[in-house]
Amino acid sequence: MPKDASGKKSPGIARASATPYAKPGGASHGKPGADHRHVGVHLHHSLGQHLLKNPLVTQAMIEKAAIKSTDTVLEIGPGTGNLTLKLLESARKVIAVEHDPRMVVELQKRLHATPLGAKLQLIHSDVMKLELPFFNLCVANIPYQISSPLVFKLLSHPSRFRCAILMVQREFAQRLCAKPGDELYCRLSINTQLLSKVDHLMKVSKNSFRPPPKVDSSVVRIEPRNPPPPVNFIEWDGLVRLCFNRKNKTLGAIFRSKALLKLLEENLRTQRALVGGTGRSGAMDEEAVDVHELVDSVLGATGFAEQRAAKMDIDDFLLLLSKFNETGLHFSGGTDWDMGDS
Numbered sequence: 001m002p003k004d005a006s007g008k009k010s011p012g013i014a015r016a017s018a019t020p021y022a023k024p025g026g027a028s029h030g031k032p033g034a035d036h037r038h039v040g041v042h043l044h045h046s047l048g049q050h051l052l053k054n055p056l057v058t059q060a061m062i063e064k065a066a067i068k069s070t071d072t073v074l075e076i077g078p079g080t081g082n083l084t085l086k087l088l089e090s091a092r093k094v095i096a097v098e099h100d101p102r103m104v105v106e107l108q109k110r111l112h113a114t115p116l117g118a119k120l121q122l123i124h125s126d127v128m129k130l131e132l133p134f135f136n137l138c139v140a141n142i143p144y145q146i147s148s149p150l151v152f153k154l155l156s157h158p159s160r161f162r163c164a165i166l167m168v169q170r171e172f173a174q175r176l177c178a179k180p181g182d183e184l185y186c187r188l189s190i191n192t193q194l195l196s197k198v199d200h201l202m203k204v205s206k207n208s209f210r211p212p213p214k215v216d217s218s219v220v221r222i223e224p225r226n227p228p229p230p231v232n233f234i235e236w237d238g239l240v241r242l243c244f245n246r247k248n249k250t251l252g253a254i255f256r257s258k259a260l261l262k263l264l265e266e267n268l269r270t271q272r273a274l275v276g277g278t279g280r281s282g283a284m285d286e287e288a289v290d291v292h293e294l295v296d297s298v299l300g301a302t303g304f305a306e307q308r309a310a311k312m313d314i315d316d317f318l319l320l321l322s323k324f325n326e327t328g329l330h331f332s333g334g335t336d337w338d339m340g341d342s
């Protein structure tokens with residue numbers, strides 16, 4: 001069993017080195033803890049530290065990215081820099097964001113005083129806490145545990161980048177690409193596809209990484225829609241979350257929930273109060289509001305009462321949201337739409 005920095009035996013930890021790739025037939029066999037030849041850092045599963053050791057996969061990612069000499073490329077989690085070096089060969093500039101200070105040191109050592117090093121901006125930070133600078137391309141073997149928030153952080157970035165080539169967990173890739181009716185079709189699928197075009201590019205075996213992760217991997221391409229769809233994303237996500245929480249229930253059944261009708265009514269009153277110029281929630285308490293009737297009218301007009309989110313596409317939800325909004329019903333305002341099955 002490998003040992004951690006304190007010398008204690010520690011499962012699931014392997015060593016990293018700045019050696020570009022394990023040599024065929026060498027001591028590194030891609031097993032956790034197998035590579036003890038190099039002085040380097042221990043790899044932590046909690047930080048998603050599964051280094052890409054297969055140069056063919058790195059090369060394929062670089063080719064799919066079609067990097068131009070004018071590109072500023074964002075890499076999340078450069079680790080010891082196997083992918084970073086290849087990016088630096090083609091791009092004008094690489095901005096690499098790394099959370100682990102030990103990896104930052106390894107990468108600095110590796111690129112110190114090399115001509116490519118001058119093109120690298122290395123930022124030591126948790127990418128989720130960082131205000132990302134301008135980039136027009138993203139290529140990364142990302143830490144899988146932050147996949148979902150990271151994709152939405154990228155898609156909400158004002159840069160309007162050309163595309164992202166990302167190594168992700170296979171099931172996550174399948175969810176990103178899933179279509180209505182697919183078993184894995186979910187809120188992640190419809191939200192990502194609203195904001196971007198997503199393609200599954202290739203499957204990657206566990207043995208391409210050191211140490212090999214427990215899950216399979218895939219490379220995906222995410223191309224943000226330009227211009228972005230004309231929809232308030234917060235409100236869109238409020239509606240989508242509500243419907244996908246119970247994706248196999250009919251919308252009629254979901255919108256019969258008393259708790260939901262109460263929330264919609266509160267939202268409607270707030271909205272009317274704001275439009276009425278009082279700026280106070282509940283200022284129109286006396287005015288009768290039959291939310292049930294409004295909801296029924298929307299579901300009747302769209303014909304979605306018997307539909308289930310699991311089978312509905314983006315156009316269906318755009319229509320549904322616009323009809324709700326026309327009647328004054330909204331799904332934003334910091335409301336917690338997760339009401340379980342009550």
Ligand SMILES: C[S@@+](CC[C@H](N)C(=O)[O-])C[C@H]1O[C@@H](n2cnc3c(N)ncnc32)[C@H](O)[C@@H]1O
Nearest residue numbers: 050051052077078079098099100126127141143
């Ligand atoms: C899957 S490894 C990829 C390493 C390297 N790019 C490669 O392909 O060999 C993920 C990297 O992301 C880093 N990381 C983990 N969480 C992070 C975060 N929140 N922000 C930035 N980097 C992070 C890890 O330390 C690790 O270096």
